[in-house]
Amino acid sequence: MQELALKGFGEVLKTVTFRVRRYDPEKRELSKYMEYKVPVQMGMTVLDGILYIKEHLDHSVSARYSCRMGICGSCGMIINGKEQLACQTQILELNKDLIKVDPMGNYPIVKDLVPDLSKLFRNHESVKPYIIREEEEPKSEFLQTPEQREEYAMFTDCILCGMCLSACPTNATDELYLGPQSLTQGYRYITDNRDMGFNERLNVLDSKHGVWRCHFSGACSEVCPKGVDPTLGVQLLRQLLASNSFVKYKQKEATKGPERKSVSGVS
Amino acid sequence: MMTIENKKGWISWFNPFKYGTDRWMYSLHRLTGIILGLYLIAHVWETSHILDGPITWNSLMVFLDYPFGPHFGPFILSGVLLVAVYHALNGIRLTIVENGLMLPKPYRPEFPYRPKSLKGLNNVLKILLGVLMIIISAIGIYFIFTGVIL
Numbered sequence: 001m002q003e004l005a006l007k008g009f010g011e012v013l014k015t016v017t018f019r020v021r022r023y024d025p026e027k028r029e030l031s032k033y034m035e036y037k038v039p040v041q042m043g044m045t046v047l048d049g050i051l052y053i054k055e056h057l058d059h060s061v062s063a064r065y066s067c068r069m070g071i072c073g074s075c076g077m078i079i080n081g082k083e084q085l086a087c088q089t090q091i092l093e094l095n096k097d098l099i100k101v102d103p104m105g106n107y108p109i110v111k112d113l114v115p116d117l118s119k120l121f122r123n124h125e126s127v128k129p130y131i132i133r134e135e136e137e138p139k140s141e142f143l144q145t146p147e148q149r150e151e152y153a154m155f156t157d158c159i160l161c162g163m164c165l166s167a168c169p170t171n172a173t174d175e176l177y178l179g180p181q182s183l184t185q186g187y188r189y190i191t192d193n194r195d196m197g198f199n200e201r202l203n204v205l206d207s208k209h210g211v212w213r214c215h216f217s218g219a220c221s222e223v224c225p226k227g228v229d230p231t232l233g234v235q236l237l238r239q240l241l242a243s244n245s246f247v248k249y250k251q252k253e254a255t256k257g258p259e260r261k262s263v264s265g266v267s
Numbered sequence: 268m269m270t271i272e273n274k275k276g277w278i279s280w281f282n283p284f285k286y287g288t289d290r291w292m293y294s295l296h297r298l299t300g301i302i303l304g305l306y307l308i309a310h311v312w313e314t315s316h317i318l319d320g321p322i323t324w325n326s327l328m329v330f331l332d333y334p335f336g337p338h339f340g341p342f343i344l345s346g347v348l349l350v351a352v353y354h355a356l357n358g359i360r361l362t363i364v365e366n367g368l369m370l371p372k373p374y375r376p377e378f379p380y381r382p383k384s385l386k387g388l389n390n391v392l393k394i395l396l397g398v399l400m401i402i403i404s405a406i407g408i409y410f411i412f413t414g415v416i417l
């Protein structure tokens with residue numbers, strides 16, 4: 001059994017061509033493609049392929065990565081025309097002899113495959129992705145039932161890889177669009193029963209470049225590596241904002257637990 | 268930092284390859300919308316000829332019916348009908364789903380992640396759209412070519 005599982009492990013199974021988009025900020029020239037031949041072993045991901053190129057063929061190839069296991073969300077790039085995490089994409093599963101690697105779209109490129117994600121982080125910040133309360137220091141815990149948690153739990157899985165903004169066709173033409181990631185996070189905090197910040201977030205979400213710009217192309221959900229389903233988040237937010245203009249949205253008051261001297265434990 | 272822009276631009280509206288049905292329908296919706304807009308402009312221009320008197324009008328009508336040989340006009344009209352029916356029906360579908368209706372409740376994503384908002388009742392709507400489109404365009408095209416309403 002074990003022999004079968006390890007069959008072909010460590011052997012070079014085939015050689016694929018990587019066509020990598022290059023941009024050198026120092027040369028100030030337009031980006032171009034360069035091709036590299038990479039021997040592929042079983043289990044090699046596209047990120048492994050890029051690292052192989054960096055180690056053996058061309059040291060100047062740059063990419064963004066950190067965890068190599070789909071957790072940090074650093075290595076999003078366009079692989080054969082679709083946004084994917086390079087560390088989660090098996091070369092053999094792609095089943096192609098030519099692998100085209102592009103940096104994510106709709107972001108400025110810093111170098112080669114490295115995008116400048118500051119727009120994503122700015123937009124994320126603008127929807128205030130944290131619990132907003134009126135009291136300065138809470139005296140007790142805020143209670144939440146499992147059902148209440150279920151209402152937003154799936155949207156907390158976002159790893160900020162930014163691939164949804166690259167796939168979004170609205171974002172391709174609207175510079176100021178908040179993007180599926182931020183809108184979904186806005187919804188996630190609004191529906192949290194401990195949160196009281198609906199009105200503070202309203203002017204950002206319900207703006208010209210906010211939630212109404214989504215045209216339901218579903219591309220964000222398709223590329224999301226964590227199954228966050230931003231399409232759903234954006235539509236639910238839209239439903240909430242639309243009904244808010246008829247019946248004012250009532251913030252859910254979280255029930256409070258027994259009062260304590262200090263919830264932080266430092267009294 | 269010397270970055271360069273990497274906007275995908277409007278051309279990417281029409282690049283649904285590698286993505287799923289919703290993305291394809293988005294591209295088609297854009298395309299049909301643009302075609303309808305151009306058609307409406309041409310249509311207003313065409314009907315404005317009624318001001319030039321009956322002779323111009325009649326010769327224009329004949330020209331539009333037979334621009335490149337017999338019955339080319341009806342073909343164009345059938346095309347416009349298909350475009351309009353798709354845009355209208357998909358518009359209704361989008362109105363429904365974009366208001367969060369007929370979409371699933373928040374759920375637990377499980378590997379391999381397949382977004383549920385693009386499936387389920389949304390898929391039922393898409394199939395309904397296809398069926399309605401076939402029926403309506405069949406009736407319409409039959410009418411365009413024969414002048415008989417089924």
Ligand code: SF4
Binds near residue numbers: 180181
């Ligand atoms: S919603 Fe998904 S695709 Fe978008 S940034 Fe978060 S994890 Fe990435």
Ligand code: FES
Binds near residue numbers: 069085
């Ligand atoms: S390197 Fe962390 S997600 Fe790919």
